[in-house]
Amino acid sequence: MGAKTRIFLLEDDTNLAETVSDFLEDEGFAVEVAFDGEEAQEKLYEARYDILLLDVNVPGINGFELLKEARAGGVDTPAIFITSLNAIENLEEGYESGGDDYIRKPFALKELLLRITTLLRRNFAHRENPRVTVAPGVEYDPTGNTLYERGEPVNLQPKELALLKLFLSRPGETVAHEVIYDTLWSYDETPSESALRTYIKNLRKIIGKEKIVSIKRYGYKYLP
Incomplete structure (x- = not known):
């Protein structure tokens, strides 16, 4: 079952x-x-x-x-x-x-x-969309908004999922810190640099450290 x-x-x-x-x-x-x-x-x-x-x-x-x-x-x-x-x-x-x-x-x-x-x-x-391969053994279902590792759903925080979706929408592009803050935090929330680092760290654990590159003093880049 x-x-x-x-x-x-x-x-x-x-x-x-x-x-x-x-x-x-x-x-x-x-x-x-x-x-x-x-x-x-x-x-x-x-x-x-x-x-x-x-x-x-x-x-x-x-x-x-x-x-x-x-x-x-x-x-x-x-x-x-x-x-x-x-x-x-x-x-x-x-x-x-x-x-x-x-x-x-x-x-x-x-x-x-x-x-x-x-x-x-x-x-x-509505879940007919094919899953997107994020890394070897790791797939993202855009309709269900779920990340899968070896076929099993990964329990991510909503902001971690939102960050992943942002990276997947802009593969190979450098995404500025300001864009990430605007995407992850609503107008009545205060963006947190330390929280963002934690989200990046957690995503890297799943999809691989080399997949998310830090661009010093500017932002991050997801490498498909």
């Missing part, structure tokens, strides 16, 4: 979170739960999921802001908002922040399951 489809659930109502989680696990999914925005933020940086189920009104970062930030960081996992908000502007905000679907409370668990399976099917149907 293959690995279970992984679902991430952000829901601050512990009873509802338990009900949804138990139901989905009975349906054969693996479910990871977070109860507030900060906890969700940490977990989204630590692991990859196949579907995101995000309540909007949660403590800390709300679901809209959480997904907007994740999308800016390169996370393209399909997302469904779960919320009691009804106004049309809320619906628009949900889609503008990168949501793929929207379900209002109270909802039937079977309806949620239908939306999940529909979104998964649509997402997998």
